[in-house]
Amino acid sequence: MIKLGISAFYHDSAACITNGNLVLAAAEEERFTGIKHDSSFPVNAIKWLLRSTVTDISQIEEVHWYENPEKKDDRVKTIFNKRPIRTFFLRQRYKKDRKNNSPEALLKNLGYTGKIIYHDHHYSHAAFSYYTSPYRDAAILTVDGVGEWETTTISKGEGKEIKKLISIDFPNSLGMLYSTITSYLGFRPNEGEYKVMGLAPYGNKTKYINKLYKVLTNTSNKYFINQKYFTWEYSNRVMFTKELCKLLDIPPRLPEEPLTQEHKDLAASLQKLYENEFIKLLETAKNITKSNNICLGGGCAYNGVANALAYKYFDKVYIPFAPSDAGSAIGACLDNHSQFSPYLGTSFTDKQVSKILSTYKESIYIFKLSEDKLINTVADILSKQKIVAWFQGRMEFGARALGNRSILASPVLPNMREKLNKVIKKREGFRPFAPSVPLDNADRFFDLKEPSPYMNKVVKGKTKLIPSATHINGTCRVQTVTALQNPKYFKLLKEVGRLTQIPVLLNTSFNLKDQTITISPKQAIERYLSSDIDFLVINNYLIRKK
């Protein structure tokens, strides 16, 4: 059965096409529109999916929608009814959006009039995590901002069944709390959370923790958030009230203002609170499922530091490659286990690449090499501390570049991190970069309990040999690579290891400031030419500026 999976209208809209439980292709809408975290109906992604899989819309037998609009509507109307006057204009806008965002109407515009099956938002997260895991028995913990009503769920996966055991509803939301403090610190919610995580090790985690615990209270296996401090139920402009400012006793930071030690302390305290609450959820998940395995899902599963805490209660921990709303487009389609790689997006043949490159002949030197020669040459370039943009095969699905749309550099010199942050990515200097390492060499550099193929576990580094890949607290968000997972990238890492004795590379997504990850060779060349990246590699073409 050919299915189209869709997630839209919250964050990271995406679509996929599956045949049975095989995912043929998937992509996020943002890659086509260039709008980061684009939440609009993924019309461009769907059109590309149909083209790339040579599927006509009439061949789609079912559309699986990642959430239940009726249940969401119930939540939104219920919270608006608490403050009918204050939410009057929001309600009008919501009604208009609801009408414009009707899945039936939007799909009809594409020529689809068949069956649409709606799944609960957190079920889609849980399904993506559990069904792409290697386990047939697992606890499943999903944590995000909000779905329809749910913000946190604990389920048990057994065989092909997923049974929900506990849920926590809006407005009690750990994800919303994290996003609110993210915005308080002057970073954009649903994007700046990474920055807060990166900032946290620079701060004192005890400074604001008691104050933050005034907004969150616990019972045995749930948490509650005092809405006195938040505007989540009635504002679409800011997320907190003046009461939160009074409680924290520091003003909110505007994005252009400098980061102070107090901001770092607040980031550290928030991360600590999140970890405390996450570990309680893990304990509950263990107690009620009795499983030795856990699958994590929802946007909060991008919190690699907290994810690593799951080993306190579980022997095996799985986090999929796109745990946020994007992955839910796939989760909604799956009804049984299916393992596939994250490389589900666009790819380009040498003929297509050559044609595009020829239009830039005046600006670039182009060298077409055999794969072995390319690997040797690029490894040599990287070992000489040059920066390489690496564009290969199919684009990754999810927020992480996993070696197909990456900017690569050597982690050996301490100033490489600053160079990448300030000169290439033009972003805050405190932000860490993730290292990639062949799985069989990982133990020499990192304190890993299991492979980490999708860069979503933060672990202790074991060596001082890779300072640019190690955060201030000695941790690394590592990606382990195998020949099966990504043969060409694996070969490159091995060759770098042969030349330098350190088979590790800094791997950051191939994009510049405020851009989405590079989707096409044309975009790759334009970005390369407008940056200080030393070399560009597309398939087996090595490119250098004139």
Next chain:
Amino acid sequence: MNIKDTIKKKLEDLKKDKEYKKKIEELKKRDPFVYKNF
């Protein structure tokens, strides 16, 4: 706490209050700085 200190604290609180209000109003004028939930 004597009256002088109480008044001093009240004035400080009022000053902070004003600053918080100003910051929130400033944020409201910008692009929505929220995690979308409606």
